[in-house]
Amino acid sequence: MAADTDARWVPIAVSADIPNGTVVPARLPTRMIAVWRAASGDLYANADRCPHRGMRLSHGFVRGQTLSCIYHGWRFGSDGACQKIPAHPAVEPPNTINCGPLPMTEANGVVWGAAVSPAVAPDQFTGHNALRSLVIAASVDAISSACKGRRVDGTIRAQLGGQNTILLMNDYGSGEVQVIALVPSGISAPNGMKVSTALEVLRRTAEGMGDAA
Amino acid sequence: MTTAAVRNAWYPVGLLSGLSLDGKSSLLLGEEITVFGSRDGVPEVESGGRALPVVQRFGHLWTSLGYPGKDLFTIPEADHPDRTLVDVGVVRVKCSPLRAVENFLDIAHFPFVHTDILGAESHPEVRDYKVEIRDEVDEVWATKVEFYQPQAAKSAGGGITTEYMYRVPAPTCCVLYKTCPPRPGEWDVIALFVQPLTEDLCDVWPWMALFDEDSTLTELIHFQQLIFVQDRSILENQIPKRLPLDPAMETPTRADLTSVAYRRWLKRQSYTYGAQLVAE
Numbered sequence: 053m054a055a056d057t058d059a060r061w062v063p064i065a066v067s068a069d070i071p072n073g074t075v076v077p078a079r080l081p082t083r084m085i086a087v088w089r090a091a092s093g094d095l096y097a098n099a100d101r102c103p104h105r106g107m108r109l110s111h112g113f114v115r116g117q118t119l120s121c122i123y124h125g126w127r128f129g130s131d132g133a134c135q136k137i138p139a140h141p142a143v144e145p146p147n148t149i150n151c152g153p154l155p156m157t158e159a160n161g162v163v164w165g166a167a168v169s170p171a172v173a174p175d176q177f178t179g180h181n182a183l184r185s186l187v188i189a190a191s192v193d194a195i196s197s198a199c200k201g202r203r204v205d206g207t208i209r210a211q212l213g214g215q216n217t218i219l220l221m222n223d224y225g226s227g228e229v230q231v232i233a234l235v236p237s238g239i240s241a242p243n244g245m246k247v248s249t250a251l252e253v254l255r256r257t258a259e260g261m262g263d264a265a
Numbered sequence: 266m267t268t269a270a271v272r273n274a275w276y277p278v279g280l281l282s283g284l285s286l287d288g289k290s291s292l293l294l295g296e297e298i299t300v301f302g303s304r305d306g307v308p309e310v311e312s313g314g315r316a317l318p319v320v321q322r323f324g325h326l327w328t329s330l331g332y333p334g335k336d337l338f339t340i341p342e343a344d345h346p347d348r349t350l351v352d353v354g355v356v357r358v359k360c361s362p363l364r365a366v367e368n369f370l371d372i373a374h375f376p377f378v379h380t381d382i383l384g385a386e387s388h389p390e391v392r393d394y395k396v397e398i399r400d401e402v403d404e405v406w407a408t409k410v411e412f413y414q415p416q417a418a419k420s421a422g423g424g425i426t427t428e429y430m431y432r433v434p435a436p437t438c439c440v441l442y443k444t445c446p447p448r449p450g451e452w453d454v455i456a457l458f459v460q461p462l463t464e465d466l467c468d469v470w471p472w473m474a475l476f477d478e479d480s481t482l483t484e485l486i487h488f489q490q491l492i493f494v495q496d497r498s499i500l501e502n503q504i505p506k507r508l509p510l511d512p513a514m515e516t517p518t519r520a521d522l523t524s525v526a527y528r529r530w531l532k533r534q535s536y537t538y539g540a541q542l543v544a545e
Binding site for chain 2: 084100101103104105106107108111121122123124125137138139140141143149
């Protein structure tokens with residue numbers, strides 16, 4: 053399993069799954085993170101834990117350009133700094149209170165996160181866009197074998213639902229892999245649905261292979 | 266970790282009104298126990314062929330895996346004959362028993378977790394209150410706690426500033442005294458009795474002694490269960506699972522002084538079951 057401190061981009065979500073004003077949980081190989089999109093459309097990521105009482109921030113709420121914890125309403129800005137403690141409205145929160153912002157970026161409809169800011173941008177997949185994300189309880193080898201795919205630079209290239217599909221891998225290291233599927237840009241909704249159905253078949257096949265893969 | 270303080274404490278293991286003559290299996294501190302009702306005598310609790318001590322109080326059966334040096338605490342205020350005693354039942358929560366108690370001691374979450382019931386986002390301020398560890402009774406007390414509540418109780422008609430007192434008479438039990446809308450001068454009593462099944466799983470037995478002549482028992486139970494289900498969504502999502510006794514791991518403010526005292530009191534008596542002493 054890769055160390056969390058690796059300065060490398062990990063595919064963690066599909067951009068379209070995080071509308072403006074929402075927060076979702078996501079994972080880097082060894083830590084849970086909260087990914088949220090401000091009202092402006094800007095996307096941010098930080099540790100999925102409020103420094104106050106340890107509540108998961110992915111259960112919180114986004115207003116304007118801030119993320120608030122659902123437990124006590126502590127409000128954090130895009131730099132991770134705590135801006136407001138509602139129980140003490142007159143108190144300016146000390147700048148030591150921070151929810152740990154993490155690097156993230158978007159490309160091809162994919163959200164990429166990292167524990168440490170990588171020196172280079174994530175790989176580009178010109179002509180392809182993210183279709184959906186799914187978690188498969190199998191190894192990358194089993195997934196690759198189940199779709200008769202070709203391994204290219206950490207991705208799997210396969211024909212799924214009649215489309216040239218690129219599968220990005222986020223290996224949780226716990227027997228589960230998050231797979232983000234990219235399909236040719238501009239394919240029709242019915243064709244996208246065929247790929248989605250093929251991904252479900254792939255999941256069942258890969259999970260059924262067990263250790264035999 | 267199972268210290269003497271942990272083994273010798275009293276724990277709730279069932280409602281007296283809900284015991285089974287055939288025996289019911291349960292867990293206490295990770296050990297299997299069987300709780301037996303009795304048609305005419307005293308209920309029994311058994312663990313590994315050994316009969317455990319029992320006490321019947323507050324509508325619940327209590328036991329201990331060790332040898333309790335003192336009697337189970339009492340709640341004299343709850344003895345008033347006009348009070349409605351409410352056995353709320355049991356709520357299983359995947360959390361540390363200590364986190365469940367600490368959440369009960371916290372008022373700052375009302376506007377966000379019990380929105381427009383126990384708190385309102387427009388009134389989130391927690392004013393200073395008094396906290397002390399009363400050495401003579403070995404209990405944690407918080408007094409002069411005031412909070413604005415849109416609907417403080419089933420019997421409250423609208424928004425009022427409620428006054429609270431909190432009492433921790435045992436490591437996994439807490440008692441809340443709050444302004445009683447129909448009887449100024451008296452306190453409603455709401456208690457939380459927590460049965461630690463394991464370090465990160467517990468059965469919570471809420472119990473109430475209220476002055477409320479208008480609500481049915483079912484309404485009172487539903488109100489309290491709604492509140493507790495809202496709390497459960499928090500309790501099952503805190504990291505780490507076990508309550509950190511190391512102050513550096515979390516960030517308390519003045520509103521959290523009850524929890525600060527509670528953690529200090531647990532540490533002082535080496536009550537570490539469901540707790541985490543150092544950062545992992």
